Amino acid sequence: MSERVRAAIQQFVDRAYAALDQTDYYRVLGVSSAATEREIRDAYYKLAARLHPDIHGDDAEPVFRGRLTTVFSRVVEAYKVLSDRRKRADYDVGLAQGMLRMTAGLKIRPRAEEAITDSNARKFYLLAQKSMADGDGRSALMNLRIAMSSEPDNPVLREAVARAEGMVKGGGGRGS
């Protein structure tokens, strides 16, 4: 085992631990605010391979282990927010106002799908969201129609349909 690597990680963890409350999620992961999904995942994997408590064996010193858990937990928090399009958009709004973390269950405002009560409708709404994120308006519309069959008057679904229709018209089903 390279002692140099161990010492470097220890130093990194101590510094990150001390600065945790002044660090935004992009800096936690060491990526730019324009980072792509792939770049965010790569950064997460790279940090995990250094900071995951399991990497340090079952005999790591307890104080170091505690800090490691705190720092890694923040890395995960940053990853979970930045790798989810909607959460990332919410986070960016908060960050512009100086909020470095999304606390309270990682929510700033209630999520749209909570306005959908039927569980099947909610599932198809989430699938539609995913399709839209992939730029596939046609699939999104299909999923939304299924969702609408259980809750035809739901404003969240109506709004999503309008967005998906805009997408299909704008780019023949692909692109924004």
Added chain:
Amino acid sequence: MEPVIGIDLGTTNSVVATLRENRVEVIPDERGNRLHPSVVGFMPTGEIVIGHAARARRHVDPKNTIYSAKRLIGQSIKNPIVRLAMSTLPYQCEEGPNEQPLIVVRGRKYTVPEVSSYILAHLKRCAERHLGAPVSKAVITVPANFTDSQRQATKYAGELAGLKVLRILNEPTAAALAYGFGRALDAKLAIYDLGGGTFDVTVLQIRDKIFEVLSTGGDTFLGGDDFDRTLVDRLAGEFITRQHVDLRNNPEAWSRLTTACEQIKCKLSQEDAVAGTIHDLATGGGGKPLQLDFEVTRGEFEQLIAPYIDRSMQACQEVLVAAGMSSEALSDLILVGGSTRTPLVRRRVAEYFGRAPQTRINPDETVAYGAALQSAALVAGGLDPAKFYSLLLDVCPRGLGIAVAGGYNETIVERNTPVPVERIRNFTTSKDFQTEVQIQVSQGEARQFTDNERLGVLALHGLPSRPRGETVIEVTFTIDGDGILNVKARDKLTNQETRATMKVIGAPEREGEGGPPPNDLLPSPM
């Protein structure tokens, strides 16, 4: 270096394995069996037999032969599904402290972790014999959707068996580790794991040696035992019609019928119909021996079990949605657990995921294989690239919430969050000079607190006596790599640690063991 082992502690059978010279070895018992029945037999002589020797006693002495303990471990005896499971078990259970079920055998009461510890100790002995060295560290697998108390109880069973439990590992994740071992992959996998008593489905991404679980779900009360039970109910029903005898009042006959139905089920995986006779099953009027003639076709059997398979498909859909993925994005499908040998299961799963399952995996051994790999990875660490076997980024399968005003549930950790995870919440006193705060904790994310499964009560003790609202206690909730909740509390005003105890329903009480009781993490106040 001391060998470490991986244990798949199953409902019906257990498997133990180890990594030696970069190869995984499945460890046999003294007679060469690689599959060890999870059965403990209490002999009239006071001797305790485990594994194959115990299974042979299941219908000789059903009241004193304990099987399917995994269905009871870490559960509250008040749970209706547990009560249902208990009603079909021939041995006697009663309520113990903290709502735990106690198993009563020959006038002695055993906790479920004690019974499981006999099985684990047996596996430990098998490993020591096979490896010719003492073994004291192990990874033990559990179904991914096991609750906090089920994990705690399993870990405790390991400790009772003299093992340091390096990790409580999720079974489908273990299967993925086995699948990815020694291969350079960039793949997305679905693992469908249907065992004797539990069902899990997990979606995960593998890149090189990093295994990232994207989402997981399932049903802790769904498995091959349910398939057996549908057959038992059918044949017992026919017996009433034809012989006018209710086998439910006859534990010995019930146990023989259950064993027979398990065999019928297995045969129906190869054959289209199974017929036969069970002799001397019961006695009729005038002491006349009664036999049961049966014939079951595969079609009939498939009709009986279809509702259970439907339930598993529902969970598959939820897991794909949570992973934000469609089945086309998957690169492979893995089936784990003995019950995936059932042709209808294979057919339905293949249909749902739109692909044929991976077949090079042994569904009985792959979980123990992965556990052995994880035990080696945990002992080696991974800072040295030569020893970097794999890194597992697993998730907590359940959300964690607390009760707040109005009967609502506030989510603290969302399900499918990678572990270990730490979350901080502040609590304040609502009455003047209040010195204790109690917080109800749940597992689940439903809006109404009571719609979630109860986890237990978090109590903050010995708070300084101040006017209401002046005391702010910062509580750190940590879900560790085992998926077990730990709590720590601090008075914000004085920055001193405060005593916090988390009482988990159905979890073992560990007083008098020398170590601290579970979740009572702070040795003393201040």
